[in-house]
Amino acid sequence: MKNSILVFFFFxxxxxxxxxxxxxxxxxxxxxxxxxxxxxxxxxxxxxxxCVPCVxxxxxxxxxxxxxxxxxxxxxxxxFEDELQQVKSFLExxxxxxxxxxxxxxxxxxxxGINESWTGSLPFIVVFSKxxxxxxxxxxxxEPKSRFExxxxxxxxx
Amino acid sequence: MRxxxxxxxxxxFSYGVELKIGSVMPKKELKxxxxxxxxxxxxxxxxxxxxxxxxxxxTCPWVIKxxxxxxxxxxxxxxxxxxxxxxxxxxxxxxxDDSLGKMKEHASKMNYNFIYAQDPNAELAHAFxxxxxxxxxxxxxxxxxxxxxxxxxxxxDANKVTEPxxxxxxxxxxxxxxxxxxxxKALGCSIKYN
Numbered sequence: 455m456k457n458s459i460l461v462f463f464f465f466x467x468x469x470x471x472x473x474x475x476x477x478x479x480x481x482x483x484x485x486x487x488x489x490x491x492x493x494x495x496x497x498x499x500x501x502x503x504x505c506v507p508c509v510x511x512x513x514x515x516x517x518x519x520x521x522x523x524x525x526x527x528x529x530x531x532x533x534f535e536d537e538l539q540q541v542k543s544f545l546e547x548x549x550x551x552x553x554x555x556x557x558x559x560x561x562x563x564x565x566x567g568i569n570e571s572w573t574g575s576l577p578f579i580v581v582f583s584k585x586x587x588x589x590x591x592x593x594x595x596x597e598p599k600s601r602f603e604x605x606x607x608x609x610x611x612x
Numbered sequence: 613m614r615x616x617x618x619x620x621x622x623x624x625f626s627y628g629v630e631l632k633i634g635s636v637m638p639k640k641e642l643k644x645x646x647x648x649x650x651x652x653x654x655x656x657x658x659x660x661x662x663x664x665x666x667x668x669x670x671t672c673p674w675v676i677k678x679x680x681x682x683x684x685x686x687x688x689x690x691x692x693x694x695x696x697x698x699x700x701x702x703x704x705x706x707x708x709d710d711s712l713g714k715m716k717e718h719a720s721k722m723n724y725n726f727i728y729a730q731d732p733n734a735e736l737a738h739a740f741x742x743x744x745x746x747x748x749x750x751x752x753x754x755x756x757x758x759x760x761x762x763x764x765x766x767x768x769d770a771n772k773v774t775e776p777x778x779x780x781x782x783x784x785x786x787x788x789x790x791x792x793x794x795x796x797k798a799l800g801c802s803i804k805y806n
Contacts, residue, residue, distance in 0.1 A: 562796055566797065575803075
């Protein structure tokens with residue numbers, strides 16, 4: 455998916471500043487994560503506008519993403535698809551561009567497809583290592599920046 | 613360093629450990645406070661056929677969307693010997709949106725036809741491994757967990773539900789048939805433990 459998205463933005467020439475919000479399944483997301491194996495640490499963040507802790511920690515995660523060239527943060531909104539416009543506005547305000555994702559799958563399929571141990575509580579974070587692409591940490595709920603930093607450091611070396 | 617990393621890899625995942633199917637209801641005597649301010653516990657509110665525990669709260673959008681189903685479940689199954697209780701374990705909001713007063717208001721406004729109670733130190737939620745709202749736990753008359761998870765597969769629209777997980781489990785239990793799907797998953801708001 456990473457390549458097809460890059461091709462898409464090559465052809466539109468990045469002429470628009472709008473954030474594209476792409477509906478995805480868990481399969482799409484896992485493929486996207488896998489495409490960074492050997493290149494970057496990946497943080498998957500499943501969030502929603504209605505989830506207060508998700509919105510509270512969002513700027514901190516964006517900042518981590520922007521300040522670390524070896525890190526790719528993949529945000530997936532769990533809002534309903536008809537709330538796409540609100541999701542898009544929020545992402546634009548947060549500076550997430552040129553694209554991001556929104557879930558288009560039923561809850562149970564999505565949860566199981568992302569991680570069988572996930573109970574469905576939001577926010578949900580998974581940290582994948584740079585070299586092997588394995589999960590080095592994952593958690594449900596809001597956590598301090600320090601937990602992210604520890605996980606990223608481990609992920610950079612595994 | 614490598615061993616330390618592996619140690620972290622295997623021990624650092626943070627999920628609630630949900631009560632396993634077949635487990636006995638824990639903390640039956642734990643004090644809960646209902647919306648009238650009265651002390652109750654799960655043992656004191658047990659149903660003759662089943663006990664349904666729903667971890668819930670006042671404001672979670674997923675609770676709000678599923679609340680119409682709360683009322684239907686209570687209306688349809690209470691006469692059949694199923695006791696239903698919604699438990700609020702959002703400790704960090706007990707001084708705000710999830711105070712006992714706000715819970716009483718919410719229950720009245722939504723015409724709750726089941727017990728709604730506060731879990732003072734979230735001990736019940738911890739014991740059940742509940743992580744979100746709503747989070748459903750159904751016990752048979754011997755207090756054995758027979759179903760855990762979601763109400764159904766469509767929070768937003770009761771008319772578009774294709775799998776009424778909980779109603780199916782209740783129907784099977786009450787007719788002494790095997791429950792085909794004993795667990796399910798859905799998204800929900802995290803329980804605010806602290």
